[in-house]
Amino acid sequence: MFPDSKIPEGPLAEKWDKHKFNVKLVNPANKRKYDIIVVGTGLAGASAAASLAELGYNVKAFTYHDSPRRAHSIAAQGGINAAKNYQNDGDSVYRLFYDTIKGGDYRAREANVYRLAQVSVNIIDQCVAQGVPFAREYGGLLANRSFGGAQVSRTFYARGQTGQQLLLGAYSALSRQVAYGKVKLYTRTEMLDVVIVDGQARGIITRNLITGEIEQHAAHAVVLATGGYGNVFYLSTNAKYSNATAAWRAHKKGAYFANPCFTQIHPTCIPVSGDYQSKLTLMSESLRNDGRVWVPASKETAERLRKGEIRVSDIREEDRDYFLERKYPAFGNLVPRDVASRNAKMMCDEGRGVGSSGLAVFLDFADTIKRNGADWVSQKYGNLFDMYAKITGENPYEQPMRIYPAVHYTMGGLWVDYNLQTTVPGLYATGECNFSDHGANRLGASALMQGLADGYFVIPYTIGDYLAQTPPKPVTTEHPAFKQAEAEVRARVQQLMSINGTRTPDDFHKALGHIMWEYCGMARTAEGLQHAKAEIQKLRREFWSDLKLAGTEAEMNQALEKAGRVADFLELGELMVDDAYNRNESCGGHFREEYQTPEGEALRDDENFTYVAAWEYTGDNRASVLHKEDLHFENVKLTQRSYK
Amino acid sequence: MAGSNPNAKPMNLTLKVWRQKNRNAQGSIVDYQVKDISPDMSFLEMLDVLNEDLLRQGEEPVAFDHDCREGICGSCNLFINGRAHGPEPGTTTCQLHMRKFNDGDTITIEPWRANAFPVNKDLSVDRSAFDRIIQAGGYISVNTGGTPDANEIPIPKEIADRAFEAATCIACGACVASCKNASAMLFVSAKVSQLALLPQGHVERKSRVENMVAQMDKEGFGACTNIGSCAAECPVGISLENIAILNREFLAAKATSNNLA
């Protein structure tokens, strides 16, 4: 029997309000008797920690960064969606809900998504009150733009650094609670395991990244807000430290992992320039509002261009193929991310790619510059253009940018019910580390929305329901489960330190990344996935017998940190492959070559796959068990997405 | 497979790197050679090459702070050839590319130097003093929920833009590292002016500036003597105008202090 997803009864629009009324409340005088651990201080974690502390709970917040403000949320550029309808262009909670469900290719829960759309409006109010400097119009009111294929302007933004400004808002709220003594902040502290006492999450084991000390922390509930696992691919737009360890450890302690194969490939990234490449840089897709995507119409022209025999400016207008505009006249360059990415790959597979590697397409602003002037473009995209110039050494005002898709976001994550509780009682997951709201594909400007919705407006209510049923007795680390979990963590760290082989953590990580990108990336096949599974298992065995580290575990040791994360990626990667193999359909970010329409579009199989695939861990090197949560659509009709 | 510049030649470089075992240990400069560095590499990718070499030889890699590698998280913090974030103006260390250097160059790499930023190990420093300054008052005291509609308070675009400019500080600490007094004025002023410019921040403007400045002094940052090297080296262009605003706010607060605590 699948665990109850706890979706409230009643009409869609009333579910959340009803639920808020029905959940049990913790008596205000009792709140200070409960301790809550929040792991991660990005948007989802900092907002949760601050809001829970404001309610009166004692919060311990953990981050492996030197400051909460450095979490990867900071790198989000484009914006945050909210159904404010400030532009009077027909937006509504229902439309944002509908767009999110459709964009996710009908693989998300209606009730969760509707709630997300509902609370989106509160987020903007909250952020403005905190002093987040959103872009404004001359009249002094907030500005909006349309983003990532949306046909209404509902995206709020702060130049090209919306993530940083929102995170600083949440960080300021968190800092205020630290000053009040309601949040105890642990920086440079990495969670290495969750502690389960009598079936309930009661704490975590951490490693101090400066001293190497292993420590135990107890609480009445644990919230994981530890982000996504895109770095399984080694190269991604994620920050270098972003990792899956906290979520994966929770999975191994009983939390189901849902839809791991749903990864998002972002179409507008700066292409790889060499083997030394350590990460990929995203260019906000807002660029697709004004830039036109093209490749040379013929393979021969593309080849001459790559060889440097001709220049871009030598290619006549009629010899250029604006392939998105050609194939999708209604949406043009603004088709959803997965469609844009896959088409770029197709062009390169056809031999029409540009750049010396041939793994890039052009994003061209020449027409916009001609129409509106370079100043206008610089006003809107100046920082992105500067960034591009810095990284590539090319001037995008004078020649088109080169872009290529890169792994950007993971829709899959820990399975949670409507309350954001995992299958382990007392263990919650918020933000990118859960699977809940984006289905098989996330819309642009919706990640920030979800992180803050979960942290500011959902978890503060839903965690109370659990705590109200937990006696307000102090929790300690007395229970033997703590000692045991600590011993396991120590043993693992020591094992990593003692292998004494020849290959570095990065070496293994790169090898894993190659396998994942090749076989579990933009296009997947059953055969390729089976091959990948065997390769990953082999690589994992090599890792545990040939890893090389230096120094000791009792000090700052960045290679050791990396090794622990890579070890977990090597397990998670296999589960992603299993999940992709199981899902015999194409939907959203998951494209199985066997399942496509004659025009090459993703072909869903609603009859057999309208479910959440939630995987249960059953032991090292044992097959995970698949549980299916059927998805029910009562308010929207499932249609094949068409952006023609 | 070079991207932008297929003809660029790989470089060989001598690195002089600060090595320090931990906070209490003595540190020193150690020389290393790196070979075949592509001009398209970022500076940190060049250090990755060094670290992979060291680890393969069984030596401890050089510890350094970094994360986003796209100039926004503020983690990276190297003092390169005597300049915070290296030779390219308006650029964080992670966005600095090797095409700014030449084959055969010697590059000296040190951590930020300031009493308030103790070294954790090698090039990694502890900047938690910045967090404590923000905790002292770098916020607007609103709880989650119950806030007015976002469009209830119109803010002139010009003011909003100036507040945004101040808010772009990434807390890297280059201003402190570049200042001969190791003053944190630019960092503090950026937050003070962002919140002083916005109407939402007016209610607490007096206590905020007083408390943040008091914490800054307590952390052991030096005094500001208006030299301006902070703004010259700031990777995101936080302007000295913010320090003027801070001074104004501070004097006004002192004159009419409502900080009764």
Ligand code: SF4
């Ligand atoms: S003011 Fe500039 S140099 Fe100083 S911390 Fe902020 S971003 Fe860095």
Ligand code: FES
């Ligand atoms: S690593 Fe994030 S700013 Fe340099």
